[in-house]
Amino acid sequence: MNTDIVYRALSEQIGEDRLEKNARMAEHTSFLAGGRAAVLVTPGNVRQLRYAMKIIAEEKVPFFIMGNGTNILVRDGGYRGVVVKIGSALSDIIINDRGIEAGAGALLKHIAEKALEKGLTGLEFAAGIPGSAGGAAYMNAGAYDGEMSRVIERVEILKSDGSEIYSLSSDEMGYGYRTSKLMATREVILSVALKLTAGKRDDIALKMDDFNSRRKQKQPQDYPSAGSFFKRPPGNYAGTLIEKAGLRGISVGSAMVSMLHAGFIVNTGGATATDILALMKLVQERVFEHSGIMLEPEVRIIGEQDGFEA
Numbered sequence: 212m213n214t215d216i217v218y219r220a221l222s223e224q225i226g227e228d229r230l231e232k233n234a235r236m237a238e239h240t241s242f243l244a245g246g247r248a249a250v251l252v253t254p255g256n257v258r259q260l261r262y263a264m265k266i267i268a269e270e271k272v273p274f275f276i277m278g279n280g281t282n283i284l285v286r287d288g289g290y291r292g293v294v295v296k297i298g299s300a301l302s303d304i305i306i307n308d309r310g311i312e313a314g315a316g317a318l319l320k321h322i323a324e325k326a327l328e329k330g331l332t333g334l335e336f337a338a339g340i341p342g343s344a345g346g347a348a349y350m351n352a353g354a355y356d357g358e359m360s361r362v363i364e365r366v367e368i369l370k371s372d373g374s375e376i377y378s379l380s381s382d383e384m385g386y387g388y389r390t391s392k393l394m395a396t397r398e399v400i401l402s403v404a405l406k407l408t409a410g411k412r413d414d415i416a417l418k419m420d421d422f423n424s425r426r427k428q429k430q431p432q433d434y435p436s437a438g439s440f441f442k443r444p445p446g447n448y449a450g451t452l453i454e455k456a457g458l459r460g461i462s463v464g465s466a467m468v469s470m471l472h473a474g475f476i477v478n479t480g481g482a483t484a485t486d487i488l489a490l491m492k493l494v495q496e497r498v499f500e501h502s503g504i505m506l507e508p509e510v511r512i513i514g515e516q517d518g519f520e521a
């Protein structure tokens with residue numbers, strides 16, 4: 212299989228310690244559920260990442276870029292390709308005149324903490340989102356009064372065959388609600404430049420505390436999840452529609468619609484991706500019957516239904 216060729220090339224150039232064969236994706240995702248990836252590589256720097264993307268392109272192997280794994284579900288049959296994990300090696304956070312520049316692997320929480328420390332306002336909304344800068348810039352993550360598209364100045368991007376690095380402004384990223392044009396190009400975000408403004412540290416801290424306590428009150432923090440499972444339908448809320456269809460607390464296997472926030476599907480312990488996806492389908496069908504609205508998952512779902520030999 213071509214994944215074996217890629218594995219061998221990567222182990223020679225990058226080292227076995229940055230590689231996993233038959234990787235259990237439940238260990239890499241916030242859902243703590245799902246199948247295995249044939250190969251998972253965590254490059255240690257941009258040069259290694261470029262090499263990995265080049266080899267993957269040359270061998271025409273399917274690939275998936277992941278950040279912190281907080282918006283991903285891998286089907287139980289596993290992923291027959293290479294998962295490229297943008298980990299802590301690309302997580303520098305640099306303060307400059309115009310704001311903050313963060314490596315794709317930097318966690319939003321850490322960037323928001325740095326912004327607070329330096330008295331920069333604009334990123335308070337993101338402090339409680341558990342993703343990386345790259346994942347958030349790709350998804351156009353948002354909460355409360357903010358969205359990544361409004362604080363991003365430029366995104367540094369690597370072409371998916373590793374050949375070229377270029378940058379796009381926020382306007383050029385084709386942002387919409389939880390979408391960006393990278394969903395079609397499948398390129399890799401290397402870093403994100405954020406435009407923030409000077410503010411009062413006390414006000415920033417107060418706003419972050421307020422958002423975080425609202426999150427604690429309204430969102431299930433006691434069970435693994437991938438956040439809101441469904442996108443917000445125009446003019447409505449997924450959680451409200453699910454609740455109105457009488458689905459709060461409904462479960463399939465160990466996957467359950469959260470009692471606290473019906474927009475979340477949670478893993479109550481040992482849920483499989485099959486449980487989660489069957490519950491997703493059930494919720495979609497019942498909500499459609501009840502309201503005529505078809506909910507679309509926000510969570511990125513990858514992999515195969517049936518198993519494979521890595």
Ligand SMILES: Cc1cc2nc3c(=O)[nH]c(=O)nc-3n(C[C@H](O)[C@H](O)[C@H](O)COP(=O)(O)OP(=O)(O)OC[C@H]3O[C@@H](n4cnc5c(N)ncnc54)[C@H](O)[C@@H]3O)c2cc1C
Pocket residue numbers: 241275276277278279280281282283297315339340341342343344345346347348349350351352353354393398399400401436437438439511
């Ligand atoms: C408890 C909880 C609360 C949440 N609350 C919110 C919320 O309030 N608002 C919100 O918007 N989301 C929320 N989320 C979802 C999630 O945290 C965000 O979507 C986040 O931006 C995903 O970042 P990540 O690094 O985990 O990306 P991943 O889950 O690893 O990947 C998500 C997508 O981004 C792509 N991607 C990741 N990194 C890169 C990269 N460097 N280059 C190119 N593509 C990349 C992946 O291919 C994938 O398609 C929540 C999740 C949890 C578990």
